[in-house]
Amino acid sequence: MPDHRLFIAIELPDDIIKKLKVLQEQLRKDCKAKVSWSKPENTHLTLKFLGNVQEDVIDKINPCIENACNGISQFMLSAEGVGSFPNLNNPKVIWIGIKPHNDLLNNICERLEQGLNNIGFEKEKRKFHPHLTLGRIRYADKDAGLKTGIDKLKDFAIGEFMVKSIILFESELNPNGAVYTKLKEIKLGC
Secondary structure, rough: OOOOOEOOOOOOOOHHHHHHHHHHHHHHHHHOOOEEOHHHHOOOOEEEEEEEEEEEEHHHHHHHHHHHHOEEEEEEEEEEEEEOOOOOOOEEEEEEEEEEOHHHHHHHHHHHHHHHHHHHOOOOOOOOOOOEEEEEEEEEOOOOHHHHHHOOOOOOOOEEEEEEEEEEEEEEEEOOOEEEEEEEEEOOOO
């Protein structure tokens, strides 16, 4: 049986996706670097990338997500602050940050990490840095305006959105980009 490429994420509302498009257009104008821009309609807040998973393991993942969401109410997040990984002097990924209003996002992530570790997924070594990927830099010379363009938008705010569920997605890669399919959606309490 073939493996399934899976990740756990939060879906974005349409108004946030529209604002991501506007932000990307602004960055395209300011930056002359070669960037592989993410499709805003495919953008999501990844909580955990699981990689290639065998069919029989999928049924073990769903209870981990349910346990991580147990007792958690819907909550607000803000999308604000443009930056880059690993840093502004050597950018490889352009992102907009996600600012939690409380500890609920971190609580879910910690519970996910623990539950998934119990069924054989390695814990993430890096600290969780919630963000939405805007693009991946393919090539940029020092005159590309990338650092200036990103720095100019470091305080840019897209707005707030309500997190209503956590979703297990399957990602299928094809020549036109990734296609995401919801395998399981866990609704948060009201």
